Amino acid sequence: MILQNDLLLRALNGEMTERPPVWVMRQAGRILPEYRAVRSRLSGFKELVETPELACEVTIQPVDLLGVDAAILFSDILVVPEAMGLPYELIEKVGPRFPETIRSAADLTRLHAVEPEEHLKYVMDAVRLTRSELGGRVPLIGFAGAPWTIFCYMVEGGGSKEWSRARRMLREAPELAEDLLDRITDATIVYLNAKIEAGVQAVQLFDSWAGALDRTLFERYSLPRLRRICESVKGAPMIVFAKGAGWQMDRLATLPCEALGVDWHMPVAEARQRAPQHVLQGNLDPSVLYGTEAEVRAATQQMLTDFGRGRHVANLGHGVYPDIHPDRVRAFIDEIQRSGDR
Amino acid sequence: MILQNDLLLRALNGEMTERPPVWVMRQAGRILPEYRAVRSRLSGFKELVETPELACEVTIQPVDLLGVDAAILFSDILVVPEAMGLPYELIEKVGPRFPETIRSAADLTRLHAVEPEEHLKYVMDAVRLTRSELGGRVPLIGFAGAPWTIFCYMVEGGGSKEWSRARRMLREAPELAEDLLDRITDATIVYLNAKIEAGVQAVQLFDSWAGALDRTLFERYSLPRLRRICESVKGAPMIVFAKGAGWQMDRLATLPCEALGVDWHMPVAEARQRAPQHVLQGNLDPSVLYGTEAEVRAATQQMLTDFGRGRHVANLGHGVYPDIHPDRVRAFIDEIQRSGDR
Numbered sequence: 251m252i253l254q255n256d257l258l259l260r261a262l263n264g265e266m267t268e269r270p271p272v273w274v275m276r277q278a279g280r281i282l283p284e285y286r287a288v289r290s291r292l293s294g295f296k297e298l299v300e301t302p303e304l305a306c307e308v309t310i311q312p313v314d315l316l317g318v319d320a321a322i323l324f325s326d327i328l329v330v331p332e333a334m335g336l337p338y339e340l341i342e343k344v345g346p347r348f349p350e351t352i353r354s355a356a357d358l359t360r361l362h363a364v365e366p367e368e369h370l371k372y373v374m375d376a377v378r379l380t381r382s383e384l385g386g387r388v389p390l391i392g393f394a395g396a397p398w399t400i401f402c403y404m405v406e407g408g409g410s411k412e413w414s415r416a417r418r419m420l421r422e423a424p425e426l427a428e429d430l431l432d433r434i435t436d437a438t439i440v441y442l443n444a445k446i447e448a449g450v451q452a453v454q455l456f457d458s459w460a461g462a463l464d465r466t467l468f469e470r471y472s473l474p475r476l477r478r479i480c481e482s483v484k485g486a487p488m489i490v491f492a493k494g495a496g497w498q499m500d501r502l503a504t505l506p507c508e509a510l511g512v513d514w515h516m517p518v519a520e521a522r523q524r525a526p527q528h529v530l531q532g533n534l535d536p537s538v539l540y541g542t543e544a545e546v547r548a549a550t551q552q553m554l555t556d557f558g559r560g561r562h563v564a565n566l567g568h569g570v571y572p573d574i575h576p577d578r579v580r581a582f583i584d585e586i587q588r589s590g591d592r
Numbered sequence: 593m594i595l596q597n598d599l600l601l602r603a604l605n606g607e608m609t610e611r612p613p614v615w616v617m618r619q620a621g622r623i624l625p626e627y628r629a630v631r632s633r634l635s636g637f638k639e640l641v642e643t644p645e646l647a648c649e650v651t652i653q654p655v656d657l658l659g660v661d662a663a664i665l666f667s668d669i670l671v672v673p674e675a676m677g678l679p680y681e682l683i684e685k686v687g688p689r690f691p692e693t694i695r696s697a698a699d700l701t702r703l704h705a706v707e708p709e710e711h712l713k714y715v716m717d718a719v720r721l722t723r724s725e726l727g728g729r730v731p732l733i734g735f736a737g738a739p740w741t742i743f744c745y746m747v748e749g750g751g752s753k754e755w756s757r758a759r760r761m762l763r764e765a766p767e768l769a770e771d772l773l774d775r776i777t778d779a780t781i782v783y784l785n786a787k788i789e790a791g792v793q794a795v796q797l798f799d800s801w802a803g804a805l806d807r808t809l810f811e812r813y814s815l816p817r818l819r820r821i822c823e824s825v826k827g828a829p830m831i832v833f834a835k836g837a838g839w840q841m842d843r844l845a846t847l848p849c850e851a852l853g854v855d856w857h858m859p860v861a862e863a864r865q866r867a868p869q870h871v872l873q874g875n876l877d878p879s880v881l882y883g884t885e886a887e888v889r890a891a892t893q894q895m896l897t898d899f900g901r902g903r904h905v906a907n908l909g910h911g912v913y914p915d916i917h918p919d920r921v922r923a924f925i926d927e928i929q930r931s932g933d934r
Contacts, residue, residue: 411753414879414913421882464856464877496839497859514806517839535806537756540763571756 251386253451258320258389261563262452262487262508262529269590270554270562271319272583273391276569277312278324281576284311295340299326302376309380313388316576317583320388320452323380323445325373327395327456331404333369334437335361338403351407353419355426364437366444373441374448381449392450394442396457396479396492397434398472404430413462420467427471435475439482446485454489454511455479461494468498473505480507489531493568499524514567518556530557533567539578546578550585593728595793600662600731603905604794604829604850604871611932612896612904613661614925615733618911619654620666623918626653637682641668644718651722655730658918659925662730662794665722665787667715669737669798673746675711676779677703680745693749695761697768706779708786715783716790723791734792736784738799738821738834739776740814746772755804762809769813777817781824788827796831796853797821803836810840815847822849831873835910841866856909860898872899875909881920882913888920892927 253259257271279285285308289298298304309324328338328346339347350360367374381390403409405416419427442453460472472492480488491511492502502510503525512521512532521530538549554564564586570579595601599613621627627650631640640646651666670680670688680690692702709716723732745751747758761769784795802814814834822830833853834844844852845867854863854874863872880891896906906928912921 409753411751412910412913414915417879418882418915421879421887461857465859467877467879494857497857497862515803515836515839517807520839535809537759537763537809540760545763568754571754573756573760 253386253389255319255388258391258563259451259487261561262489264508264529264561266560270557270564270586272564272586273318273320273322274312274316274570274579274583275566277316277318277579278308278322280572281570281574281579282311282315283576284315294342295326298324299329300372302372302379305372305376306380306383309376309390310383313384316579317587318388320391321380321384322391322393322454323373323377323450325376325393327393327400327458328403329370329373330364330394330434330437330441331400333364333366333441334433336404345409346403348403348407352404352430355429358426358429358433361433364440366441370441370444374444377445377448377450389451390449391452391454392442392445392486393454393456394438396455396460396472396490397431397438397475398460398463399456399458400434400438401427401431402459402462404434413459417462417467420471431471431475435478439479442479442483443485446483450486452487452489453483454491455507457490457492457495459494460492460498463495465498465501468495469501473498473501476502477505480505489563491531496520503528509563511565512567516567518553522557529561529563531563531565533565534582536566536568536570536574539570539574539582541578543578543581546581547585550582554586554589595728595731597661597730600733600905601793601829603903604831606850606871606903608902612899612906612928614906614928615660615662615664616654616658616912616921616925617908619658619660619921620650620664622914623912623916623921624653624657625918626657636684637668640666641671642714644714644721647714647718648722648725651718651732652725655726658921659929660730662733663722663726664733664735664796665715665719665792667718667735669735669742669800670745671712671715672706672736672776672779672783673742675706675708675783676775678746687751688745690745690749694746694772697771700768700771700775703775706782708783712783712786716786719787719790719792731793732791733794733796734784734787734828735796735798736780738797738802738814738832739773739780739817740802740805741798741800742776742780743769743773744801744804746776755801759804759809762813773813773817777820781821784821784825785827788825792828794829794831795825796833797849799832799834799837801836802834802840805837807840807843810837811843815840815843818844819847822847831905833873838862845870851905853907854909858909860895864899871903871905873905873907875907876924878908878910878912878916881908881916881924883920885920885923888923889927892924896928896931
């Protein structure tokens with residue numbers, strides 16, 4: 251099946267495209283009334299993640315309703331630790347919770363290797379179904395959490411501001427930490443390769459809590475595992491988004507991946523200076539979308555100017571907030587898609 | 593009364609001292625068993641803040657028990673919005689909560705100007721008592737929240753990861769936001785000047801959520817008010833700590849304050865490059881203190897090397913975590929205090 255809109259794949263391939271491709275982190279979900287209608291019929295978020303027909307439906311919604319240049323499979327980064335043997339719950343208005351956590355070497359015995367077509371068959375089925383339903387309109391992105399970010403949840407058992415328990419393990423029990431990080435890395439490689447095999451055409455690695463590591467810890471614990479994943483995942487371009495880790499951008503720039511995400515905190519010029527070779531993805535502050543349509547369009551133009559022509563995948567610099575109006579997201583997307591006409 | 597250890601004041605004055613002064617953010621509290629003994633006798637955290645004898649006692653504890661070069665008055669940044677007319681509660685293990693918030697122009701009528709000796713007399717009494725009890729051993733620091741950070745709590749009503757409601761107000765109702773920020777700024781100036789009048793010998797302004805603003809918003813909403821405070825607070829050196837705002841360090845360097853705090857995320861060389869004139873304060877990652885004593889000492893040495901001689905107030909790059917052992921804090925302090933001998 252021929253891909254009708256291959257802008258994202260060409261841009262990730264380093265080609266100079268007529269305009270930047272655009273998609274939006276968290277485009278599938280929350281902000282769309284059509285998503286909330288699906289969600290309201292269900293027992294919970296996990297039912298949506300685990301039912302391929304439903305995951306497919308909400309994955310395609312933003313393609314129809316927002317006109318983005320790529321779909322991203324609706325899922326959760328925590329399906330991987332669950333597949334490793336550590337189940338999670340999602341508590342409404344609180345967030346994820348792991349009833350069991352990893353705090354000692356003995357806890358590691360709870361974990362096992364991941365067989366994607368066994369432990370994560372619902373994801374693979376969702377990929378296959380979504381590829382088929384998309385009918386080649388836009389490429390399908392798959393994602394996973396980076397090892398350090400998954401480690402944070404497995405050790406803390408839920409969200410945290412400082413992740414001081416996870417960082418405590420790095421300082422107090424570095425060998426245990428490395429063991430756990432390596433297991434997560436192995437699972438992530440198997441998972442992403444299986445997703446590509448099932449049909450995703452690009453992958454994004456979210457190191458959402460990379461900003462909780464100083465340079466020394468980032469270089470020891472996160473970076474080598476990001477590198478191993480980049481080297482071991484084959485067959486699709488890779489975007490690495492290490493949120494809050496702008497000070498490590500020069501190190502991220504040593505990764506053999508196609509693109510690096512830039513969060514909205516980081517000035518674009520600083521990112522370009524530190525990662526001159528990579529395609530960069532980002533980075534409008536989502537809160538801009540609380541403004542008027544004219545303000546959204548002006549800020550989007552400024553972002554396009556800041557990135558310059560080429561080596562750019564347009565996106566927000568963080569997931570869109572749930573209370574943002576879809577019309578503002580449409581204005582953001584439209585402004586980028588029109589930029590090719592000029 | 594002669595100040596026996598005036599190292600902090602000389603360093604903030606830009607003098608080359610025999611070694612950097614050292615104190616620790618959150619040194620008064622949590623980590624000390626002696627603090628927890630005081631705290632356990634009380635109904636809550638606010639009783640401690642509002643009782644001058646108790647605030648004085650826990651303020652002086654780290655001078656006796658850790659040997660720091662400065663005391664910092666035990667208090668809370670939220671006493672200022674409370675004095676303006678918006679009371680807060682502290683919920684155990686959750687954090688602060690404001691039963692009433694500011695969401696509209698009508699809500700502003702709840703607020704009034706602050707008369708420190710009336711609305712915040714307990715703070716002024718605590719300052720006077722602590723100065724007297726310290727007997728000139730070390731200088732006493734007073735602190736306040738920066739306007740943007742106080743604004744965040746007054747608008748959201750409690751803690752938040754993204755502060756998207758506060759940022760939404762900046763985008764949707766900029767005039768209302770400026771009005772509220774200006775009122776907070778007025779209150780903060782009056783408050784800090786009164787604290788200096790009562791006896792504090794240096795002040796620190798905490799812009800704890802500065803990192804939630806992109807450059808445009810930081811320049812419009814936070815920076816001008818930090819500047820007005822720096823210009824209007826007289827009689828004591830000022831340290832401005834804008835956490836997570838390392839990308840704005842070049843702008844912070846335009847402030848007429850004596851010192852800038854550096855959080856642990858930011859490499860020291862990047863901070864020096866952006867703020868070459870200011871005394872810098874920081875910035876060891878508190879999680880280093882989870883390591884062995886040898887690791888703490890080595891990392892502290894590295895930090896001293898990174899900052900170089902002069903224009904440095906040694907500190908952590910964030911408040912010390914509650915579960916860190918006081919002995920590790922002592923090792924950090926000792927390593928800095930010994931550095932003068934070499």
